Amino acid sequence: RGQRAHLLQLADAGTPRYVYHLPTVRARARALAAIKPIDQRYYAIKANSHPAILQLLEAEGFGLECVSHGELKHVFQHLPELSPKRVLFTPSFCPRSDYEAAFALGVTVTVDNVEALQRWPDLFRNRELWLRVDLGRGEGHHAKVRTGGKDSKFGLPIARVDEFVRAATDLGSRVVGLHAHLGSGVETAQHWRLMCDELAGFARRIGSVHTIDIGGGLPIPYSAEDEPFDLDAWAEGLAEVKALHPAFRLAIEPGRYLVAESGVLLSHATQVVEKDGVRRVGLDAGMNTLMRPALYDAWHDIENLSRQGGYAEAAFDVVGPICESSDVFGKRRKLPVSTAPDDVMLIADAGAYGYVMSNTYNQRAMPREDVIE
Structure with a gap:
């Protein structure tokens, strides 16, 4: 108004015509940056890839999370000086050429199935990888945004984690990041705390993991009746989890919360x-x-x-x-x-x-x- x-x-x-108010994006970014238990913050650019928004969030200390070769090209076109170490690639059923491009760029690559390692062993040999797991359930505001459970295409079933680690080890590769994202618009702060506990257990079992990525999915109030997400309660829960699992860095990759x-x-x-x-x-x-x-x-x-x-x-x-x-x-x-x-x-x-x-x-x-x- x-x-x-x-x-x-x-x-x-x-x-x-879409119109974006950059001070609002900056305010949301700084609210998340103030949450001390979080070590790495990525912005999921699939939510809004306008160059001005990418440049603002990069300047506010966010890395960028991409899901396709096209998004990777878009990011480096508009931020040519961006370090590849600040870019996370999290594809789903992408072609080999997308993985090849991501490795060539030097970004962090996430894999969510054993079959990719088995089909393209030469591509995944001697790599440091992040692994996306499916914790067996999905959550979120609509069935079509729930990204966990048997009916979801995303993530490696937890029953196959050991199989994935063996396949990676046989190729001389290491799993250094562990990721789960169960859906968007999740309103319960305990959701992320439980995810952290579960992922930390698997990370210890794997032995080489240094970063736990709990995804995004933070909700926003779409109507006047909706309560804003309680960031303070969320931060307190993450602080408690971080105290229990100090060996691991904690990463998030929100999209909607920053720009909607x-x-x-x-x-x-x-x-x-x-x-x-x-x-x-x-x-x-x-x-x-x-x-x-x-x-x-x-x-x-x-x-x-x-x-x-x-x-x-x-x-x-x-x-x-x-x-x-x-x-x-x-x-x-x-x-x-x-x-x-x-x-x-x-x-x-x-x-x-x-x-x-x-x-x-x-x-x-x-x-x-x-x-x-």
């Missing part, structure tokens, strides 16, 4: 219609612009930026122009009764998994991006 005039000006230059609240999606209303008692406002943004509501049933607050304060309200479904029934941003949302075509509409908390997941379905143009310093 404090940036309303600026946002309206940006919207006049064309929508749909920094971003909004601006759009213009195209049509306002009534059908069988249901009011609908259509936008020039659609599920191709912001996939999360269609993909995860995700909630985003929606406001009429052109009409703020003092307006009588009614319930509207907010929809886009894509030829799919799932092209809905929100149902029965309270908006001014007077909402009209050409009003500027704002979708909140869109700084994570917004632009990076957008596409040209229906041959719609990609959205624009801007930053506010």
Whole structure:
């Protein structure tokens, strides 16, 4: 709301448009940097790979976590002086060429299956590796973001850890990092404490591990009713775990927490219609612009930026122009009764998994991006 005039000006230059507020990113980064038990902080760039955000977070002391060769190239294109030691590569079912590129760059490489070592022994010979394990369960705000358990494609089953270590040892390689990430939007602080205990047990068994990576998944309050994540309670739990397992460095790799609240999606209303008692406002943004509501049933607050304060309200479904029934941003949302075509509409908390997941379905143009310093 404090940036309303600026946002309206940006919207006049064309929508749909993502806008990122860099001071918010900086504030989230410093809040995490203040948590002393954490030794290494990576930013998961899949959440938002805008160059200004990468440069800001690198300057705030964060390393960068990538999941593809494309992301690696993007990082070094925009941060050519970045040390490879500050880059973590955590792929899933990637081709051999991605691993080859990562090793050539000198970044830290994570593996999550024995089969890769068995198929490409020459590639993984005499390496220091991080191992991603599946602790046997998934957690998170939606089934499609739970990344642990039998139904998930991620992670080595814990029953095969010894097999992986033997295969690595036979190749002259060592497991020096141990990683688990069970899902996104996890709200219980004890989740990470339990993960630390479990990973520490496996790390001792392996014998060569110096770093435990507990992933990301920190939640943000997407609606006014949501409670902000209690960072203090989280930090206290991590401090207790660190005291129990002082031999290991502790790493995290959040994405959403750092950038989601920094971003909004601006759009213009195209049509306002009534059908069988249901009011609908259509936008020039659609599920191709912001996939999360269609993909995860995700909630985003929606406001009429052109009409703020003092307006009588009614319930509207907010929809886009894509030829799919799932092209809905929100149902029965309270908006001014007077909402009209050409009003500027704002979708909140869109700084994570917004632009990076957008596409040209229906041959719609990609959205624009801007930053506010």
